Amino acid sequence: MKYSGQTRFLIAVDCIVFGFDGEKFKVLLIQRGFAPERKKWSLMGGFIQPEESLEIAANRVLKQLTGLEGVYLEQLQVFGDPHRDPVERTLAVAYFALIDIQQYEKQINHEYNAEWFLLDEMPQLIFDHEQMVEAAKKRLRYKAALHPVLFELLPEKFTIPQLKNLYEGLYGTTFDKRNFSRKVLSTGLLVKQKDKDKGNSRKGAFYYKLDKQKYSENFQAFLKFIPNPDKFL
Amino acid sequence: MKYSGQTRFLIAVDCIVFGFDGEKFKVLLIQRGFAPERKKWSLMGGFIQPEESLEIAANRVLKQLTGLEGVYLEQLQVFGDPHRDPVERTLAVAYFALIDIQQYEKQINHEYNAEWFLLDEMPQLIFDHEQMVEAAKKRLRYKAALHPVLFELLPEKFTIPQLKNLYEGLYGTTFDKRNFSRKVLSTGLLVKQKDKDKGNSRKGAFYYKLDKQKYSENFQAFLKFIPNPDKFL
DNA sequence: GCAAAAGTGTTGGAAGTACACCCATGG
DNA sequence: CCATGGGTGTACTTCCAACACTTTTGC
Numbered sequence: 001m002k003y004s005g006q007t008r009f010l011i012a013v014d015c016i017v018f019g020f021d022g023e024k025f026k027v028l029l030i031q032r033g034f035a036p037e038r039k040k041w042s043l044m045g046g047f048i049q050p051e052e053s054l055e056i057a058a059n060r061v062l063k064q065l066t067g068l069e070g071v072y073l074e075q076l077q078v079f080g081d082p083h084r085d086p087v088e089r090t091l092a093v094a095y096f097a098l099i100d101i102q103q104y105e106k107q108i109n110h111e112y113n114a115e116w117f118l119l120d121e122m123p124q125l126i127f128d129h130e131q132m133v134e135a136a137k138k139r140l141r142y143k144a145a146l147h148p149v150l151f152e153l154l155p156e157k158f159t160i161p162q163l164k165n166l167y168e169g170l171y172g173t174t175f176d177k178r179n180f181s182r183k184v185l186s187t188g189l190l191v192k193q194k195d196k197d198k199g200n201s202r203k204g205a206f207y208y209k210l211d212k213q214k215y216s217e218n219f220q221a222f223l224k225f226i227p228n229p230d231k232f233l
Numbered sequence: 234m235k236y237s238g239q240t241r242f243l244i245a246v247d248c249i250v251f252g253f254d255g256e257k258f259k260v261l262l263i264q265r266g267f268a269p270e271r272k273k274w275s276l277m278g279g280f281i282q283p284e285e286s287l288e289i290a291a292n293r294v295l296k297q298l299t300g301l302e303g304v305y306l307e308q309l310q311v312f313g314d315p316h317r318d319p320v321e322r323t324l325a326v327a328y329f330a331l332i333d334i335q336q337y338e339k340q341i342n343h344e345y346n347a348e349w350f351l352l353d354e355m356p357q358l359i360f361d362h363e364q365m366v367e368a369a370k371k372r373l374r375y376k377a378a379l380h381p382v383l384f385e386l387l388p389e390k391f392t393i394p395q396l397k398n399l400y401e402g403l404y405g406t407t408f409d410k411r412n413f414s415r416k417v418l419s420t421g422l423l424v425k426q427k428d429k430d431k432g433n434s435r436k437g438a439f440y441y442k443l444d445k446q447k448y449s450e451n452f453q454a455f456l457k458f459i460p461n462p463d464k465f466l
Numbered sequence: 467g468c469a470a471a472a473g474t475g476t477t478g479g480a481a482g483t484a485c486a487c488c489c490a491t492g493g
Numbered sequence: 494c495c496a497t498g499g500g501t502g503t504a505c506t507t508c509c510a511a512c513a514c515t516t517t518t519g520c
Binding site for chain 2: 002003006007008009010011047048049050051052053054055075077078080081082087088089090091093222
């Protein structure tokens with residue numbers, strides 16, 4: 001039995017994949033291999049299959065692009081403008097992902113011509129993909145102001161100055177290192193390690209690891225990492 | 234030209250319509266007029282049409298149900314489980330709406346057997362509609378803890394005790410009236426009127442109106458209406 | 467004159483911000 | 494020994510939460 005007299009549509013899943021290189025935010029893009037817009041840059045996407053849920057489709061697409069599984073993935077919104085894809089009406093469910101750019105480098109699937117772009121130096125994208133990136137950026141800024149989600153972008157061991165860089169990159173500003181450090185440590189989410197990262201200074205900065213337990217317990221909590229979050233949204 | 238070899242799907246828009254009767258939260262439901270699940274209660278929904286964007290579809294559905302236009306409407310999320318509709322795979326884009334229940338009463342479209350239910354006394358709903366209501370409730374709690382969105386549920390003139398009731402209803406708790414009143418007045422969003430509502434007390438409570446200008450300017454701002462929001466999410 | 471809800475003020479504690487100095491190290 | 498980034502402590506202010514009494518008026 002079917003519903004009669006109704007139109008059916010293609011559904012795509014498109015993923016905005018964010019990374020952080022220690023300095024700046026990046027987005028992973030691919031060069032589209034098929035018409036239309038062949039050779040233009042695009043988000044990673046794919047059509048959903050008959051027996052596939054959205055989450056599964058998004059994870060599949062992400063795995064194809066990055067080789068990674070179990071990364072942070074969140075539904076952003078649906079883009080449904082009737083003419084967003086000139087070929088045929090397609091609704092796109094946008095997801096955004098946060099991945100550790102270093103792990104990615106080991107696992108990359110070379111079948112795709114994927115490339116990292118600095119978030120503020122992106123090429124033109126196909127269709128409404130730039131809008132999607134814009135929306136994802138906004139959502140991430142919002143979310144990160146309240147929840148410790150940015151840890152998803154860091155490697156297992158990281159330093160406080162790195163973490164500070166990350167937040168500063170996202171909000172395009174600088175934070176006071178004393179207050180910043182006090183604030184993140186006061187969450188109790190970080191476990192100090194014995195070794196240091198000597199890459200960026202003579203003295204070296206202590207590594208920290210995330211307390212995974214507390215992280216998942218406190219993920220929903222409002223943490224106010226950012227002073228005056230209003231300014232940035 | 235079309236994309237070949239891909240499956241197409243039905244897309245529905247489903248609306249969770251919230252109202253507040255002065256005491257409790259309510260949801261607007263309809264009795265489904267066609268099979269399957271005829272006579273069971275359901276959210277208001279409809280299939281999207283070939284040339285219709287999602288926002289337009291959601292507004293159309295909402296207008297059919299309530300007769301109202303220009304009400305607060307926000308995309309919630311997509312529900313895409315392959316078997317959520319037993320008849321045929323259908324993806325549902327859920328929207329939630331906040332309406333002034335009093336205005337609604339004047340404009341109701343009687344073509345539909347729509348009925349208000351107390352949020353915590355809902356009948357069984359079809360498909361995954363209960364999940365949708367659950368998600369909408371959660372989203373609303375989250376949003377209202379930070380942004381002045383609940384005013385959308387009130388009539389043009391309202392009193393502070395009413396507003397307090399509204400927040401208490403949503404979070405299932407009570408707030409200190411002195412702190413509550415100070416907090417909402419300090420936003421500068423309210424304009425005191427000369428007349429009082431004598432319905433609930435001998436003394437009467439002053440009416441307030443929303444300063445629409447400031448409301449739209451400050452909508453994105455973090456207002457922290459709720460003490461310890463963590464507890465409620 | 468009393469019951470019932472509305473309205474208002476103060477105070478102590480916590481959290482947040484601004485700000486300046488010492489530390490460790492490699493060259 | 495000095496330049497560079499890492500790390501820490503304090504005083505001030507602001508915000509928040511807790512709490513109790515007075516006001517109005519219909520009966």
